[in-house]
Amino acid sequence: MKPLTRISSRTAVLALTDVDTDQIIPARYLTTTVRQGLGQHLFADWRYAADGSAKADFVLNQPDAEGAAALIVGRNFGCGSSREHAPWALLDYGFEVVISTEIADIFLNNSLKNGLIPVIVDEEIHRWLLDHPGVEISVDIDTLELVIPEHDPIPFNIDRFSRYCLLNGIDQLGFLLQHDAAIDEYEARTR
Amino acid sequence: MKTLFEKVWDRHVVVAETDDSPAILYIDLHLVHEVTSPQAFSLLRDHGLHVRRPEQTLATMDHSIPTTPVSSLADLVVVSDTPATRQLVQMDKNCSEFGIVLRGFSSPERGIVHIIGPELGATQPGMTIVCGDSHTSTHGAFGALAFGIGTTEVAHVLATQCLLQRRPQTFAVNLEGTLSRGVTAKDIVLSIIGQIGVGGGTGHAIEYRGSAITALSMEERMTICNMSIEAGAKAGMIAPDDTTYEYLAGRPHAPSGADWDQALAAWQRLPGDSEARFDKQVTLDVSKMKPMVTFGTNPGMVISIDEPVPTPAGNDAAFAKALAYMQLESGKPLAGTPVDIVFIGSCTNSRLSDLEVAAGLLRGRQIAANVRMLVVPGSQQVKADAEARGLDQVFKAAGAEWREPGCSMCIAMNGDVVPAGKLAVSTSNRNFEGRQGVGGRTILASPLTAAASALTGVVSDPRQFLD
Numbered sequence: 106m107k108p109l110t111r112i113s114s115r116t117a118v119l120a121l122t123d124v125d126t127d128q129i130i131p132a133r134y135l136t137t138t139v140r141q142g143l144g145q146h147l148f149a150d151w152r153y154a155a156d157g158s159a160k161a162d163f164v165l166n167q168p169d170a171e172g173a174a175a176l177i178v179g180r181n182f183g184c185g186s187s188r189e190h191a192p193w194a195l196l197d198y199g200f201e202v203v204i205s206t207e208i209a210d211i212f213l214n215n216s217l218k219n220g221l222i223p224v225i226v227d228e229e230i231h232r233w234l235l236d237h238p239g240v241e242i243s244v245d246i247d248t249l250e251l252v253i254p255e256h257d258p259i260p261f262n263i264d265r266f267s268r269y270c271l272l273n274g275i276d277q278l279g280f281l282l283q284h285d286a287a288i289d290e291y292e293a294r295t296r
Numbered sequence: 297m298k299t300l301f302e303k304v305w306d307r308h309v310v311v312a313e314t315d316d317s318p319a320i321l322y323i324d325l326h327l328v329h330e331v332t333s334p335q336a337f338s339l340l341r342d343h344g345l346h347v348r349r350p351e352q353t354l355a356t357m358d359h360s361i362p363t364t365p366v367s368s369l370a371d372l373v374v375v376s377d378t379p380a381t382r383q384l385v386q387m388d389k390n391c392s393e394f395g396i397v398l399r400g401f402s403s404p405e406r407g408i409v410h411i412i413g414p415e416l417g418a419t420q421p422g423m424t425i426v427c428g429d430s431h432t433s434t435h436g437a438f439g440a441l442a443f444g445i446g447t448t449e450v451a452h453v454l455a456t457q458c459l460l461q462r463r464p465q466t467f468a469v470n471l472e473g474t475l476s477r478g479v480t481a482k483d484i485v486l487s488i489i490g491q492i493g494v495g496g497g498t499g500h501a502i503e504y505r506g507s508a509i510t511a512l513s514m515e516e517r518m519t520i521c522n523m524s525i526e527a528g529a530k531a532g533m534i535a536p537d538d539t540t541y542e543y544l545a546g547r548p549h550a551p552s553g554a555d556w557d558q559a560l561a562a563w564q565r566l567p568g569d570s571e572a573r574f575d576k577q578v579t580l581d582v583s584k585m586k587p588m589v590t591f592g593t594n595p596g597m598v599i600s601i602d603e604p605v606p607t608p609a610g611n612d613a614a615f616a617k618a619l620a621y622m623q624l625e626s627g628k629p630l631a632g633t634p635v636d637i638v639f640i641g642s643c644t645n646s647r648l649s650d651l652e653v654a655a656g657l658l659r660g661r662q663i664a665a666n667v668r669m670l671v672v673p674g675s676q677q678v679k680a681d682a683e684a685r686g687l688d689q690v691f692k693a694a695g696a697e698w699r700e701p702g703c704s705m706c707i708a709m710n711g712d713v714v715p716a717g718k719l720a721v722s723t724s725n726r727n728f729e730g731r732q733g734v735g736g737r738t739i740l741a742s743p744l745t746a747a748a749s750a751l752t753g754v755v756s757d758p759r760q761f762l763d
């Protein structure tokens with residue numbers, strides 16, 4: 106993974122609450138055996154009508170959302186299935202940040218492992234972001250600050266280990282493999 | 297003073313958690329299926345790694361497998377060379393390349409991963425169990441710490457038998473009282489989700505406890521733990537007791553002889569200490585519960601069968617979108633809504649007792665002419681047991697389809713789909729938009745409510761069939 110420090114982008118807003126991973130990437134696209142190429146199916150059933158045409162009223166089909174890398178989402182985003190295809194699809198489409206008041210556990214973990222940055226903000230900031238689609242924001246992973254217009258920098262939190270891995274482009278599998286001796290010792294002790 | 301969760305967690309810490317890094321947690325049992333593992337095996341291949349403990353890895357095919365009879369994987373490739381089939385072929389290759397025993401296409405031990413773990417006795421109290429599947433919480437019914445992980449983590453466990461984890465908080469869900477007739481474990485868990493909400497368990501490992509839990513069979517306990525993720529919880533657990541030990545005794549992977557005695561002694565020390573503290577608590581009275589049905593597009597949008605569809609508080613876009621999708625109206629009763637499809641299956645409700653309950657209602661009766669009913673046993677073993685009891689005959693005589701085991705219409709990856717606009721009463725766990733097929737509408741319910749609705753052709757209270 107490449108090191109990540111700062112992401113600056115315009116926002117797109119998907120205000121619905123409890124958006125589950127079946128919406129982010131419907132199950133029929135999970136028959137793939139690779140990680141790439143899922144962006145075309147992101148939010149497939151909300152983006153496209155049955156005949157394959159784009160649904161004009163869906164946010165990602167509107168010209169304003171084009172090129173936005175920060176997605177402002179409703180509470181409990183990413184609930185449901187553990188499919189890592191959900192962050193893969195968001196990243197492949199071009200999103201790098203998701204911002205909400207609450208993000209479901211497994212989705213959040215999966216996102217951090219792939220360099221999709223989850224940012225949790227309070228209700229007031231969230232409301233402001235929902236009401237101001239298309240604003241320029243930046244997310245600094247080093248200082249853990251979210252910068253948005255008309256506000257002082259807003260501190261947010263990312264688990265320290267995940268932050269360290271993101272900043273240094275460290276693969277967590279490598280970290281685990283370094284502890285091989287401790288794992289051997291554990292197995293010997295508990296067997 | 298420790299809770300059940302804390303005891304299991306503490307025993308599996310290889311390297312302790314600090315502010316700077318999560319704990320390295322040892323995993324006793326890793327369940328693997330075809331949908332969330334291909335990219336993990338690729339990662340191992342790319343890094344030149346092997347599977348650390350193939351013998352602690354239980355692999356099967358369940359999500360994209362057909363439920364119509366096909367004699368072998370080779371035959372399937374001939375009749376249907378689809379991406380789903382190619383994924384099954386890849387699973388077969390990955391398992392043989394990495395030395396993992398696969399409960400594959402023709403194995404009598406094949407089935408939904410959360411059905412076969414317990415059935416084989418591989419799921420045991422005090423274990424840590426993971427799978428690239430959110431319903432791994434099912435195994436918590438045995439007093440195991442079991443949770444779903446992503447594909448990157450599947451690779452971590454394959455390569456190291458460990459995971460990097462922050463310790464979740466604890467949440468006691470106390471269930472007291474006695475269930476009334478026609479109300480089942482599924483109704484309990486739907487009620488819980490309705491009460492605490494789809495995000496109510498986020499960041500927490502739930503322990504279900506109380507007299508209403510100890511009164512349940514293992515299969516019923518699994519139904520409850522299964523849907524912990526639908527409340528957003530990391531895991532759902534139940535302390536092991538005699539019911540647990542009786543279930544496990546004699547199963548193929550359960551310990552036997554002197555090993556059994558030793559294991560049993562360890563298991564009996566697992567229940568939480570009486571003064572152990574939880575971070576959060578809620579107490580519910582199950583005697584007030586009724587048969588439950590969902591009306592919206594997440595499992596927290598749930599009412600009892602005799603209630604009208606609720607009216608949202610204020611301007612709730614997600615609520616309005618859900619009702620529009622479901623073609624339902626606030627204030628109108630849900631009971632009486634015409635049903636197109638009834639699905640009995642999934643890791644929530646496809647065990648022998650679920651099928652027995654449904655067959656009990658259907659015996660000597662006919663399903664309504666407007667209904668298509670699918671009964672999909674959770675595993676080859678469940679199928680064989682059901683057939684030995686003649687349940688397949690009961691279903692077929694009533695007009696239902698009796699299928700081969702798999703996830704089937706729970707996730708609609710294998711061709712078993714609810715067509716657009718059609719309404720299904722389903723014993724599965726997710727009523728998300730399109731979950732059972734693009735545009736398909738799902739009402740989650742118990743096997744009893746599903747069977748009653750199949751008979752009448754409308755969403756129905758099963759209690760009318762019970763005297």
Ligand code: SF4
Pocket residue numbers: 358359408409410429431642643644702703706707724725
């Ligand atoms: S039955 Fe449904 S919920 Fe259970 S493992 Fe299969 S797809 Fe997932």
